[in-house]
Amino acid sequence: MTQLYPYPKQQSLPTMYDLPSEDPEEPGLPDEFHDYQPDLLTQTCQSPRYSQDNYVIASDLNLYYDSDHTLWYKRPDWFVVLGAKRSRNQQELRLSYVIWQEEVSPFLVIELASPGTEDEDLGRTERKEKKPPTKWEVYEQILQIPYYVIYDRYQNQLRVFVLNSGRYERLELSQGKVWLEQLGLGLRLWQGVYEGVEGRWLRFYDRDGEWIPTPSERANREQQRANREQQRANREQQRANREQQRANREQQRAEEAELELQRLRDKLQQLNIDPDSV
Incomplete structure (x- = not known):
């Protein structure tokens, strides 16, 4: 049988890290992990301090932050906004999160580091002339998001930054976890199986240190x-x-x-x- 797309044996084919996104400005479209991990965060973010109608959770949603530059946006892997109204009507579901309309900034942003985004996630990139501010600048200086979390699954490394006097300071994590008092929940890495995939996942726990169960886990327990x-x-x-x-x-x-x-x-x-x- 003739091979339709023969490659020379000596040619090294590009990996998933080499192949660009369909949008050159967005080098990292969501992969499988970026589907599963935000979903687990959403399912376990059950705040005892807020009713479900009074906080908004989003993943891979454009976050527009500057009313003077209405086309500038960032796209956090996952974020939660406390005190914002959740949409209950299908026709009213958000197409994006627009700060000058919502008037409430996120409380917590989580980025899932990958080889191509780590430098920007950690604020190591500099703003280019006549270009939008970097992700770090937007979260820290413009929106002043209280908590910024970066999880690197390749290194199993959890980094948490808290806003202090207008600047992010990295927290020294006790036992690899952080408690978010305003949310009434904590974040920690969990070794387990989610959606049939074994690994270390970032998820929420309660004041007693118990993992917040997913709907599937609750159904199994029931x-x-x-x-x-x-x-x-x-x-x-x-x-x-x-x-x-x-x-x-x-x-x-x-x-x-x-x-x-x-x-x-x-x-x-x-x-x-x-x-x-x-």
């Missing part, structure tokens, strides 16, 4: 609890059945004893003997 309740009910029914069987045997023995006693009384009477005198 099913397991229902199974345990059913098993307990089955055991109770089995015990009740055994008790009933024992009672039935006792009743049968009592009836048999009564019949035997009556048989003896009848025999004594046949012999002209008063049974009560015996």
Whole structure:
């Protein structure tokens, strides 16, 4: 069979890190990890301090930040805005997050570092002349987002920056986790399987240190609890059945004893003997 696209054996084919995005200005369109990880963050970001209608979660959504330059935007991998109204009508779902309309900046932004974006994520790139500000400048100086988190899955490294006097300071993480008091949740790396993929994932935990379950995990737990309740009910029914069987045997023995006693009384009477005198 003729190969349609033969490559010379000595040619080294480009990897996924070499092939550019369809948009030269966006070198990293979401890959599989950038689908799974933001989804896990969204499913476990269940704040006890805010109703679900009063905070907005978004991933890979254009964030427009400058009313003087309305086409400038950044696209965080994941962010949450506290105090913003969640859209409940399909027709009103956001196409983007526009600061001058929302008037509320994100509370937390998370970027998932990759070999092509790490320098910009960490503020190592300089702003080019007549170009929009860098991601770091937007988060730190323009929007002044209180918490900026960067997770590098290749190095299993979690870096957290907190805004202090208008500048980001890197937090020294205790046991590799950070508590976000205003959100009422913490962030930490979790070793486990999500959507059938084993790895270290960034997810939220509660004040007791327990992982916030995903809807699937909650459903599994409810099913397991229902199974345990059913098993307990089955055991109770089995015990009740055994008790009933024992009672039935006792009743049968009592009836048999009564019949035997009556048989003896009848025999004594046949012999002209008063049974009560015996």
